[in-house]
Amino acid sequence: MMSYVTKSPWIIHYDGSSCNGCDIEVLACLTPMYDVERFGIINTGNPKHADIFLLTGSVNEQNIPVIKQIYEQMPEPKVVVAIGICATSGGIFAECYNVQGGSDKVVPVDVYVPGCAARPEAIIDGVVKGLGVLAEKRAAMVKK
Amino acid sequence: MDRLTYIIVAVAAYLILAPLAGGLLAGVDRRITARMQGRVGPPILQPFYDVFKLFEKEGITVNKVQDFYIQCFLIFIVITGCFFFAGGDLLLIIFTLTLASIFLIVAAFSSNSPYAQIGAERELLQMMAYEPMVLITAIGFYLVYGTFNISDVVAGGGPAIVYLPGIFIGFVYILTIKLRKSPFDLSMSHHGHQELVKGLTTEFSGKTLALIEIAHWYENIFLMGFVYLFFAWSAPWSPILAVLICCIIYFLEIFIDNNEARVKWQLAINTSWIAAATLGFVNMLVLYFIVF
């Protein structure tokens, strides 16, 4: 059975500690130039409505509970996509006293999109890769 | 076709076709909106994909009762539409619609979540804003045709718009609120926009959210039915004209949606009430001179 999760991925975007470069690129994906709504992608702003969790920036002490809670509030099946090198590994902030590292220190990351900043094409590609994972997770849910 | 057969056919058609037409309308809406913004936009069937996806999601809820209220919301929206297309009493329809909307508001209130509650309060405010004009619309039809029964209204001698131009403009004005279009999408907004996280619907997810979406499809079709009433009469080609005008009005609403920024609640209630108190009042006054 084909899963509809891949046809209507709604995202929520959270910025940890970053330079905002990747955030701007994420938003650029919504613009007419890239128009991710072509794929049914919507930026919801509400974890309870979202399927894909886009994380930008590194993880620090302050935002650990926030990231955890956003992740917990998303209903299954859900996928986490780490956008940019900071979210992937901590990037240039990795050595800071308060930075824990990449987002996989807190939540299970399914797709890594490195780059500084990650280009919109790369972000879209990452999300589309995430769709594959989403479909797998949905299939696993049905099996259960 | 006798009355009973007609009712059965109309209700069955509404039950089956309204969500299809409503979903398509939403798809076309998103497509046109995208084009107005210089984008390609999603597939026409995107609203259906969204709803099917929501049905596939895990079920979560913040309390044991909110889903019940949402189910009631859907049921009573559908009942409202059934009354409408079966040719029932206009006031009965408006009151049933109010009941349905109250279920939605109570569902949001029951979560005790800040965003949902502010959304619910705003939704309530919007209801207060449009309610007078909706009632005046029904009364306008009554003054023209001497009946609140829709079946008698559509069989009337001429299009109601001739007698109700002011009321029609007023109704289209508040229709923007009912269709949840900017500038009046205060309580929640659809898709790309965000307001109060997701306002009224913040705490609903998965199937429950899908039910709300489907209810809106049913509701939008029935609201277009209201527009239809203004242009329908006994002439055989009038339904075509009326449907055409419904399309134009919906396009107009999309146009307004994309050209107006969201306003403060004060402006929403002030202008809606002014519209009702001027357009509605003057139109009724003229009708009274004709009728009495």
Add this chain to the structure above:
Amino acid sequence: MSTLFFLILFPLVVALALLVLKTDMARGVLVKAAAAVIAAGSVYLAWQYFGSNGDYFKFEGEYVTYIMMGLEIAIAGFIFVLGIKYKKYLASVLVAIQAPIMVWFELNVGHTIEVQSDLFIDKFSIIMALIIGVIGSLICVYALGYMKDFQHHHHDQKDRRPLFFFLLFLFLSAMFGIVFSNNLVWLYFFWEITTLCSFLLIGFTKTQEATNNAFRAIVMNLLGGFGFVLAIVYMGVTYQTIELNQLLAIGMMGYSVVIPAALLAFAGITKAAQMPFSSWLLGAMVAPTPVSALLHSSTMVKAGVYLIVKLAPVLGINPAGIMVMMVGGITFLLASFIAISQSNAKRVLAYSTVANLGLIVACAGIGTAAAVWAAIMLIIFHAVAKSLLFLCVGTAEHNIGSRDIEDMDGLFSRMPRVAIYMVVGICGMFLAPFGMLISKWAAMKAFVDSGNILLVMFIVFGSAATLFFWTKWLGKIMAIMARQENIESKVHTEEIFVLTTLAALTVLVCLMFPVLSAFVIVPYLTAVYATVSALAISSGNMYIMAAMLALIILLIIIGYGKTNKKIVPIYMAGVNTGDDLSYNGSIGQTVSVSLRNWYMESYFGEKKMNVIGNISTVAIMVGVFSLILGGVL
């Protein structure tokens, strides 16, 4: 006729007995037994006269009139002295004018008039008797538990409960008198007794505020009483009759009865707390809650509208009718607006009462059969649902310590049963398919048919406001809050019993209303109007409404509160600390969430609305009365 006498006299006897009984135990037994007897008596009355289309009874014995006159003089003297004592001279002045006129009339004109029938019963008075007998006695039972708590809260004061229950039962007796009297002098006598009871009960707590409000109430009601006296005198002198049915008959034959009709309607308007007299009803909210439920929502204020509805056939398009419908319409609109700006539950209920009475008054003013149908339906539904709401608020107040709606957050979790009853009451007040909305629907149609476009505007805007203030309250109590202690076990059993019965009655009346309409109200209207054209709501739609209510009940039974979904915390601006009531803010501190309703003070402020309402209604009344007097002179 004996049943009528029984219903008037039995509560009186009980009242006197309650005055001497001092123990809780004896009072409890007597009140419960008497309430059962009165309720049974009114039901028996309904059964006995169910087939009648209006029976009139002549009462032999002029001595009754003299007893009444004696009592009236005693009451007048009592009020006069109290007025002097508390330096409220206006009250003293008013009784000093009123009482001598009445005595003069009795001695010079009254006894020369041959009264055909002093008492009567028809289907409308049966309905009123049922409201008084069933709802009234239920409230008396409720008062037992409530007053126990009340005494507990005011333990520094002397236990004055014997007086309290004496007044309640005296009031019931007088109310029965009002709805059974055809002789206007009798009606006036009972009318003044209810005014007196209301006065004493409002001032019951003896605080400065209570005393002031009590005097405000009595001054306004005495003004109405003055109008009543003038109407009686005018009728006696001009038409040689003091009977209500004669007045209506004269009016319906085509003779002008505008002057007495306007005067009586004026009396009704003061009693029903219409603008500009609405402030007395708001002030009356200082009284213990059972008083608010009994006198100031379900029965006494209904006496005012009862009289106006009785007059409906002679109202309509004449100065008296226009005065009544405009005052009612304006009151409905503005009182509904004001209710939005209130957060004190009892004040919301009071303004909603004023608004609904306004709607009833406006319907009666229109005077057509369809409008009167709506008016009587409104009386029934309002009496049941509003008394339920008052009592719910009373119970909630004694247990959560506040009558502010803002403090009723999550009442659903704290006092589930009371909250559910409150929800039933609120839905009963404004939502389809419950009764009030059906009546409002009929009223709307009657308004449209009357051709009065201003009234139409009043009702459409007023309905929108009604929707707003009830729903925001509804939302407040229906919010499910985590970690709330259930404190319901502290509620007295009497209170729960009465609330349950009233809630059941609210639903039952809504389910039964097509039957009620067909077998009670339509026959009454046929008797009054001879021809009853099509009703506002077709019987098909009535059954649809009843079916919808049945559907909702069914849905609740099937699906309410059942879910196998995972329950998760709510979404907040920061990290939800897990209790759904607070979150971690941006700089590490914990912020607790508090949600408040909208009051829109700048739109619907009490002061502003009252000024507008009082000026416009006074202008209408002055205009109409000067028009009438100008026509006479």
